[in-house]
Amino acid sequence: MPNHHIKPILKTAGIVLALCAYVAGAWFFSRSTPYYNITNMSGADRISYEKARVLSIDYQDVGPDKTYRQMQTGTQTATIRILTGEYKGQAEKIKNGLNYDSNYLLSPGEDIIVSVNTAASGKTINIFLYSPDRGPWLYILIGLFVLSLCAIGGRKGFRSVIAILFTLTSVVFVFIPLLYRGASPAAAALAFAGMTAVVTLLLIGGWKVKTAAAILGTVIGVAFSAGVLRLFEYLASLSGYNMSEYDTLLVISGHSGMRVDQLLFASVIISSLGAVMDIAISVASSVNEVSSSDPLAGAGRLFRSGIRVGRDMMGTMANTLILAFVGGSLNMLILIYAYRMNYFQIINSNTIAIEIMQAFSGSLAVVFTVPLVSLTAAKLLTISSCRRNGVPALPELPSPPGAKEPVAAK
Amino acid sequence: MRNKSARRIVSFILAAVVVLPTLAGMTTKADTPNTPYDVTFSLGSKETQVCFNWMSPSKGKAQVQIAKTSSVKSGSFPSNSTVTGTATATTATNGGLGNASYTDATTGEYTNKATVSGLSLSTKYTYRVGDGTTWSSEYTFTTGNPGSGFSFLAFGDPQLGAASSNANAAIKHTSLADDQAGWADTLKKATSKYPSINFLFTLGDEVNNYTDLTAQQNEYKAFFTPDSSAGYLQKFALVALEGNHDEQLGKYYSYHYNQPNRSTLGETSNNSVNNNDGDYWFTYGDALFMVLNANNYADTAAHDEFMKQAVDANPNARWKIAAWHQSAYSEASHAVSSADDSTQITFIRQNWPKLMDKYGVDVVFEGHDHSYTRTYQMYNGLPVDATKTNLVSDTKGTVYFTLDSGSGSKYYDFQSTAVHTFSSLFWQQYAPTYSYITIDDNEFKIDTIRTDTGDSVDHYTIDKTPLAPASSSQPDSNSTVTSTPSGRSSSSAGNIDTGDSFNGSIPIAVSSTLGILVLIAIAAALIARRKQKD
Numbered sequence: 001m002p003n004h005h006i007k008p009i010l011k012t013a014g015i016v017l018a019l020c021a022y023v024a025g026a027w028f029f030s031r032s033t034p035y036y037n038i039t040n041m042s043g044a045d046r047i048s049y050e051k052a053r054v055l056s057i058d059y060q061d062v063g064p065d066k067t068y069r070q071m072q073t074g075t076q077t078a079t080i081r082i083l084t085g086e087y088k089g090q091a092e093k094i095k096n097g098l099n100y101d102s103n104y105l106l107s108p109g110e111d112i113i114v115s116v117n118t119a120a121s122g123k124t125i126n127i128f129l130y131s132p133d134r135g136p137w138l139y140i141l142i143g144l145f146v147l148s149l150c151a152i153g154g155r156k157g158f159r160s161v162i163a164i165l166f167t168l169t170s171v172v173f174v175f176i177p178l179l180y181r182g183a184s185p186a187a188a189a190l191a192f193a194g195m196t197a198v199v200t201l202l203l204i205g206g207w208k209v210k211t212a213a214a215i216l217g218t219v220i221g222v223a224f225s226a227g228v229l230r231l232f233e234y235l236a237s238l239s240g241y242n243m244s245e246y247d248t249l250l251v252i253s254g255h256s257g258m259r260v261d262q263l264l265f266a267s268v269i270i271s272s273l274g275a276v277m278d279i280a281i282s283v284a285s286s287v288n289e290v291s292s293s294d295p296l297a298g299a300g301r302l303f304r305s306g307i308r309v310g311r312d313m314m315g316t317m318a319n320t321l322i323l324a325f326v327g328g329s330l331n332m333l334i335l336i337y338a339y340r341m342n343y344f345q346i347i348n349s350n351t352i353a354i355e356i357m358q359a360f361s362g363s364l365a366v367v368f369t370v371p372l373v374s375l376t377a378a379k380l381l382t383i384s385s386c387r388r389n390g391v392p393a394l395p396e397l398p399s400p401p402g403a404k405e406p407v408a409a410k
Numbered sequence: 411m412r413n414k415s416a417r418r419i420v421s422f423i424l425a426a427v428v429v430l431p432t433l434a435g436m437t438t439k440a441d442t443p444n445t446p447y448d449v450t451f452s453l454g455s456k457e458t459q460v461c462f463n464w465m466s467p468s469k470g471k472a473q474v475q476i477a478k479t480s481s482v483k484s485g486s487f488p489s490n491s492t493v494t495g496t497a498t499a500t501t502a503t504n505g506g507l508g509n510a511s512y513t514d515a516t517t518g519e520y521t522n523k524a525t526v527s528g529l530s531l532s533t534k535y536t537y538r539v540g541d542g543t544t545w546s547s548e549y550t551f552t553t554g555n556p557g558s559g560f561s562f563l564a565f566g567d568p569q570l571g572a573a574s575s576n577a578n579a580a581i582k583h584t585s586l587a588d589d590q591a592g593w594a595d596t597l598k599k600a601t602s603k604y605p606s607i608n609f610l611f612t613l614g615d616e617v618n619n620y621t622d623l624t625a626q627q628n629e630y631k632a633f634f635t636p637d638s639s640a641g642y643l644q645k646f647a648l649v650a651l652e653g654n655h656d657e658q659l660g661k662y663y664s665y666h667y668n669q670p671n672r673s674t675l676g677e678t679s680n681n682s683v684n685n686n687d688g689d690y691w692f693t694y695g696d697a698l699f700m701v702l703n704a705n706n707y708a709d710t711a712a713h714d715e716f717m718k719q720a721v722d723a724n725p726n727a728r729w730k731i732a733a734w735h736q737s738a739y740s741e742a743s744h745a746v747s748s749a750d751d752s753t754q755i756t757f758i759r760q761n762w763p764k765l766m767d768k769y770g771v772d773v774v775f776e777g778h779d780h781s782y783t784r785t786y787q788m789y790n791g792l793p794v795d796a797t798k799t800n801l802v803s804d805t806k807g808t809v810y811f812t813l814d815s816g817s818g819s820k821y822y823d824f825q826s827t828a829v830h831t832f833s834s835l836f837w838q839q840y841a842p843t844y845s846y847i848t849i850d851d852n853e854f855k856i857d858t859i860r861t862d863t864g865d866s867v868d869h870y871t872i873d874k875t876p877l878a879p880a881s882s883s884q885p886d887s888n889s890t891v892t893s894t895p896s897g898r899s900s901s902s903a904g905n906i907d908t909g910d911s912f913n914g915s916i917p918i919a920v921s922s923t924l925g926i927l928v929l930i931a932i933a934a935a936l937i938a939r940r941k942q943k944d
């Protein structure tokens with residue numbers, strides 16, 4: 001069969017082409033990102049962040065803090081060698097304060113990151129400890145994650161890594177630049193959600209009918225929650241203007257046309273996307289499972305089985321979303337408890353209102369994704385299994401008009 | 411016929427060529443007299459000097475007529491009372507900073523600057539500014555005699571044009587006119603309660619609009635002349651500094667003020683245009699004031715170099731006071747990690763106090779967070795003594811004040827998730843406030859007052875042991891802290907007692923992570939083996 005040879009070649013070509021298009025698109029979008037000078041320095045003044053190694057601790061007066069006994073506070077004086085940049089190789093003395101804002105006890109041999117700031121005259125150089133050199137540890141953690149995902153997940157695990165890579169790069173190179181350049185955050189978020197759903201689910205679910213069902217379900221689910229969110233944002237008078245402090249975002253919007261007001265909407269869509277995809281692929285898979293074990297199962301049966309599985313999942317899934325938001329705002333919840341804040345004050349504060357809005361509109365999307373995916377999966381699978389078996393679809397659910405022709409074909 | 415009409419046309423054109431320019435000349439003069447606006451004067455580098463600044467629609471001689479009020483008789487100044495300065499066309503980065511596609515353009519205005527020296531102390535002066543023909547109204551001010559102490563009023567972000575209606579504020583602001591009325595009200599109440607103050611001090615964000623020149627022009631007019639009949643800012647010297655809002659039109663800020671000893675150190679730059687907004691200093695009495703530009707927040711080396719120059723030039727300053735806009739220690743919306751300028755604020759908090767420690771600065775005034783915070787005496791990023799008190803004597807470290815809105819144009823809410831370990835007192839009651847500060851050889855005193863009720867919000871005193879006659883001042887003295895528990899606990903629900911707790915659980919985290927990894931590895935091996943068997 002020539003088909004067998006052509007298909008992989010076409011598939012590879014398709015993948016390569018898609019990859020090229022993606023890289024080109026990413027490059028195009030991120031390339032002309034307008035420049036915004038955040039440090040505002042004049043003349044030949046400059047600052048950079050460089051790596052350095054602690055050579056010795058020359059003075060140390062550190063002990064338990066007077067107020068918070070578990071914490072060490074005080075001062076250290078250290079001699080460091082700068083390992084990168086303009087002053088590479090030079091030994092310098094720095095003063096390290098251990099206080100509530102910066103609290104790192106240095107020891108000889110340790111690698112650190114310092115800010116090196118030089119005034120134009122060259123007479124004054126300020127070298128301040130920024131942080132320990134965390135980079136290597138972060139890379140190790142990421143590496144371990146990727147390795148274990150591949151080791152335990154096998155091929156699927158590897159595909160998941162690719163999916164994650166795609167999601168991350170498209171956030172950095174496409175989504176953020178789009179927002180920055182003034183694309184409607186709502187539209188950009190929806191498009192981004194669709195794109196991520198397509199790529200992730202294709203990579204993980206494979207080129208199958210159930211994947212198509214999951215993608216459709218995800219996109220419609222997200223769009224649905226977007227609608228709900230939009231409505232309640234309007235009713236509760238919430239917008240990006242209520243997100244923390246937006247002065248600087250407004251400055252940037254002045255240059256680039258960024259839409260600050262819709263940012264909140266975009267952030268909610270993005271944060272619920274994962275859970276929606278999760279439940280969509282699970283429901284689609286289980287519907288698929290039922291369909292393959294019983295090829296004659298009608299759309300109605302498949303739909304009901306999807307709903308059953310979905311019912312088990314939606315509770316835990318919605319819980320997942322709500323727990324994620326709780327985890328994200330744990331500090332705040334503790335403080336609210338500690339201060340015994342007034343009920344009206346809590347429920348109407350921007351932060352809490354936004355958290356609740358995020359948690360519940362996302363969960364709502366999860367809930368509605370279940371019937372949506374069950375329906376699409378049941379429909380698509382009956383059509384395709386009918387096509388395979390040459391048996392007409394059982395009339396439990398009306399077939400879409402376009403599906404009638406292929407049933408008879410072949 | 412043809413000839414006739416042609417001749418007519420020619421003569422008409424000739425007439426037009428002759429007449430039009432004169433007409434044009436006449437109309438510009440008649441329609442826009444060169445009336446000065448945004449009239450202000452700053453303290454000079456000494457008490458006997460003041461620096462005038464005003465804007466005008468066209469270029470003139472930039473003259474100040476000034477004389478002792480006693481010698482000005484019904485609008486006529488003595489013959490030798492004219493000082494001539496300079497008039498320069500102003501430019502602005504209309505559309506805002508930072509984007510390479512925006513360039514500076516002239517605004518069709520002129521900035522006039524003139525410095526007057528050799529004034530007598532404790533003397534009432536009358537002045538007017540203009541181009542030699544068109545003059546401003548006459549204003550009077552009185553020079554101080556700070557040898558025996560002096561006083562001033564300080565205000566957080568007047569931010570004319572913010573018109574931000576905080577839900578909690580009793581007086582809602584929905585327009586520039588509301589902000590202007592609020593600003594006029596604060597100035598009226600403050601200057602009538604303390605008429606003998608020596609100057610006014612605003613801590614940045616004098617105006618609000620980021621991108622639109624016309625809007626900012628109107629905001630400057632509202633800031634400098636909130637009530638034209640009262641002329642508050644023409645009666646008192648003004649010390650102003652640049653906030654993030656004022657910076658947005660680039661150089662435009664610098665045309666509105668005439669600041670003494672202004673350095674290029676600490677100035678900001680955008681698109682290779684330096685904004686003439688560097689750090690500056692002045693002395694009043696035996697206090698050295700260092701006014702820093704925190705828009706250039708990362709360039710501590712430049713501020714460091716500037717402070718060294720200022721301190722070296724005034725080695726005997728008894729008090730060192732610094733001021734800048736973006737607060738290092740505040741507790742409202744700008745203090746949380748999700749604030750969009752949190753990179754800057756975090757940098758300032760971690761690094762700027764090191765300069766204050768280094769130069770032994772006694773007091774810092776800041777704005778930006780539109781709420782009130784007084785820190786403990788801070789040294790090395792830590793409270794010297796975390797005991798709440800309203801009086802310290804011969805103490806170590808620096809006290810940082812963040813002042814709330816002076817006009818009521820905008821307020822930020824207290825953020826419970828921000829860090830509060832430095833805070834001795836927080837206050838936010840959504841009412842405009844001002845601070846009254848008195849300084850003499852041995853005492854710094856601040857009283858912060860809400861304008862609506864006139865009640866005191868906070869007060870704080872720093873005492874220094876009188877100097878032995880011969881010895882000079884001792885910066886950054888390490889004597890003991892005498893904390894006197896104050897009898898007065900300042901008002902209200904705004905006061906929040908705070909503390910963060912910390913936990914050194916790194917070993918636990920490391921060991922549990924390792925444990926999980928080992929488990930994962932074992933699981934992976936098992937799965938691999940099973941797969942092989944299959």
Ligand SMILES: [Fe+2]
Nearest residue numbers: 567569615778
């Ligand atoms: Fe402000």
Ligand SMILES: [Fe+2]
Nearest residue numbers: 615653654778
């Ligand atoms: Fe500000």
